Amino acid sequence: MIKFILKGILRDRSRSLLPVIVVAAGVFLTVFLSSYLSGVFSDMIDLSARFTTGHVKIMTRAYAENQEQMPNDLALFNVSALKSELISEYPDMEWVERIHFGGLLDVPDENGETRGQGPAAGTAIDLLSSGSSEPERMNVRKSLVKGSLPANRGEALISDDFAEKFDVSVGNEITLFGSTMNGSMMFKTFVVSGTLRFGNAFLDRGAVFIDILDAQEALDMNDASGEILGYFNDREYNDLKALSVKEKFNAKYSSITDEFSPEMLRLVDQNDMGQYLMMSENVGSIMIIIFVLAMSVVLWNTGLLGGLRRYSEYGIRLALGEEKKHIYGTTILEAVLIGIIGSLVGTALGLGGAWYLQTYGLNLGSVTQNMGMMIPTVLRAKISPALFYIGFFPGVIATVLGNALAGLAIYKRKTSRLFKELEV
Amino acid sequence: MENSSIIKTENLIKRFPVGKTDFTALNGINLTMGTGEFAGLVGPSGSGKTTLLNIIGSLDTPSEGTAYVLGKSISLLTHAQSAKLRNHHIGFIFQTYNLLPVYTVYENVEFALLLQKMTGADRKKAVMDALEWVGLTDKIYSKPSMLSGGECQRVAIARSMVKRPEIVLADEPTANLDSKNSHHILQTMKVLNRELKTTFIFATHDEKVMKYLDRIISLDDGKVVKDEILTAEKY
Numbered sequence A: 001m002i003k004f005i006l007k008g009i010l011r012d013r014s015r016s017l018l019p020v021i022v023v024a025a026g027v028f029l030t031v032f033l034s035s036y037l038s039g040v041f042s043d044m045i046d047l048s049a050r051f052t053t054g055h056v057k058i059m060t061r062a063y064a065e066n067q068e069q070m071p072n073d074l075a076l077f078n079v080s081a082l083k084s085e086l087i088s089e090y091p092d093m094e095w096v097e098r099i100h101f102g103g104l105l106d107v108p109d110e111n112g113e114t115r116g117q118g119p120a121a122g123t124a125i126d127l128l129s130s131g132s133s134e135p136e137r138m139n140v141r142k143s144l145v146k147g148s149l150p151a152n153r154g155e156a157l158i159s160d161d162f163a164e165k166f167d168v169s170v171g172n173e174i175t176l177f178g179s180t181m182n183g184s185m186m187f188k189t190f191v192v193s194g195t196l197r198f199g200n201a202f203l204d205r206g207a208v209f210i211d212i213l214d215a216q217e218a219l220d221m222n223d224a225s226g227e228i229l230g231y232f233n234d235r236e237y238n239d240l241k242a243l244s245v246k247e248k249f250n251a252k253y254s255s256i257t258d259e260f261s262p263e264m265l266r267l268v269d270q271n272d273m274g275q276y277l278m279m280s281e282n283v284g285s286i287m288i289i290i291f292v293l294a295m296s297v298v299l300w301n302t303g304l305l306g307g308l309r310r311y312s313e314y315g316i317r318l319a320l321g322e323e324k325k326h327i328y329g330t331t332i333l334e335a336v337l338i339g340i341i342g343s344l345v346g347t348a349l350g351l352g353g354a355w356y357l358q359t360y361g362l363n364l365g366s367v368t369q370n371m372g373m374m375i376p377t378v379l380r381a382k383i384s385p386a387l388f389y390i391g392f393f394p395g396v397i398a399t400v401l402g403n404a405l406a407g408l409a410i411y412k413r414k415t416s417r418l419f420k421e422l423e424v
Numbered sequence B: 001m002e003n004s005s006i007i008k009t010e011n012l013i014k015r016f017p018v019g020k021t022d023f024t025a026l027n028g029i030n031l032t033m034g035t036g037e038f039a040g041l042v043g044p045s046g047s048g049k050t051t052l053l054n055i056i057g058s059l060d061t062p063s064e065g066t067a068y069v070l071g072k073s074i075s076l077l078t079h080a081q082s083a084k085l086r087n088h089h090i091g092f093i094f095q096t097y098n099l100l101p102v103y104t105v106y107e108n109v110e111f112a113l114l115l116q117k118m119t120g121a122d123r124k125k126a127v128m129d130a131l132e133w134v135g136l137t138d139k140i141y142s143k144p145s146m147l148s149g150g151e152c153q154r155v156a157i158a159r160s161m162v163k164r165p166e167i168v169l170a171d172e173p174t175a176n177l178d179s180k181n182s183h184h185i186l187q188t189m190k191v192l193n194r195e196l197k198t199t200f201i202f203a204t205h206d207e208k209v210m211k212y213l214d215r216i217i218s219l220d221d222g223k224v225v226k227d228e229i230l231t232a233e234k235y
């Protein structure tokens, strides 16, 4: 009997082609979009990890509370001792110091008089030690427009926008004004070694990058740092691991009563990243629910149309002594077969598309350039094992559900009514 | 019921709801038919011929009265029982052939036996026998769309006969055929009727059909108005 039904499906394209196309399209969209969205979310998570949150981040409790004010007077102390303990306690992680500071960037003329001035958003990272992973992590090298990375103390990178605006060239001197950790006046002159453009307004606004040692010296932050970021060596954020690291660290070092004690936060504890992670994990299920509902309705209708066209066939089969129940059963079986075929096609196409995005990406740099948000400029998809079934099973289920609903119309019809359709 | 009667109706009434009232299509039919009859229901359009065939074929049920087919009351059959009755004991032939277009001649004939779950070798033999009766063994792989009307109707006869039913119900089987093809299929059916003792019941307007009938039952307005047995003069 299955053979008989299969022959019917394969030979009667009106019975199979449209449903197969509908299912394949739906499955394709589910697979492709969910791979794409989880790619976007995981890129956002990745960007955030690199630039702001780390996989975990250590600050003093007080610093954490006022983070956006960059309160370096509340920075961590005895950082090198803390770091060496971290390194031995968490050997599969890398720990880096960063200092954020605000101030004024002053461009002097040949007489030392101010030629131009603008607000500076300073970031100090390890630019100079050999083998430092920070320039790569923050995309500094790729974002160079002119010049080169600092090779010596006393050199700085500034935003290309700023350089253009005040006509600063590589090799010129600039002066940073600000306040030290203790609140006294700070000013220090740097030689511009290069200019940067990240293609993101948020990062490009008055950015100044200097080496962490220069910052510690200028800001009176000897062996102190605003934050210490921790990264898993495999570069993937893993929430379970992060949680256990955080709990272990906080139990040992953190004290609720001491606002200068260090506290560790996971990536998801910061900047609403938890929401994005949740979305990236649940995007599959959300897509599936939408998909199953929408596809079922579409297939219900195609099933109804198909059923109308096939009333005479059902009449003949009734006359030949097939039970209505059995006819209904075979239409469901047909739906299963069509669902399988369509879902296989759709899954294959979806994976193909996802693979393309994962491998080559889709560069939307020109579109996102002027957006203030931290979103990735190259769209990428992420292929996960789930993609092999998140489209497939819903595809089959939707087809069966749609046809089961459509079939009810036939089932409810009286035998004599169906048979009537035979008469001309 | 007497031994040889395989169909018997007692005061059979069939009403169809039409709007708020009922339309009486069959109005007290009393008929008995025996094994091996070659009988026809004749009468003007709307006289109830098809309605009566459908009830005998257990595709519809009486509103009042009873119809016994092979000793069973149609009104009392469950869905499964009436399907089984059709599958094993009753064949249908229609004016418009009603073959399944996506299947080949062979598959169309085979279908009823698939439903019976007959095994492969037996099934093949039965299908080939049936196609031999109607002279179509050379067209087994053809699709209905490739056949002439006469050939289609012969496939339909093979399909109805392949399960060797006791009764074949033929509703205007010649209405779409020319005279040559009409005679051809009527002769085929007559032979099968004699050799296999299958009871044939026609519903027809066609004079050509009437010439072959052993018994002509005239219906008008849902009533039997005449019932003539013509066997004697033919043998």
Ligand SMILES: Nc1ncnc2c1ncn2[C@@H]1O[C@H](COP(=O)(O)OP(=O)(O)OP(=O)(O)O)[C@@H](O)[C@H]1O
Residues within 6 Å of the ligand: A420, B016, B017, B018, B023, B024, B025, B043, B044, B045, B046, B047, B048, B049, B050, B051, B052, B203
């Ligand atoms: N399902 C139905 N609902 C309402 N009326 C019906 C239904 N089926 C048949 N009738 C009516 O019952 C009457 C008998 O119909 P039937 O089809 O049996 O006639 P018939 O003798 O076969 O006619 P024809 O020679 O045109 O085929 C007709 O008046 C028809 O309109």
Ligand SMILES: [Mg+2]
Residues within 6 Å of the ligand: B049, B050, B051, B171, B203
């Ligand atoms: Mg009729």
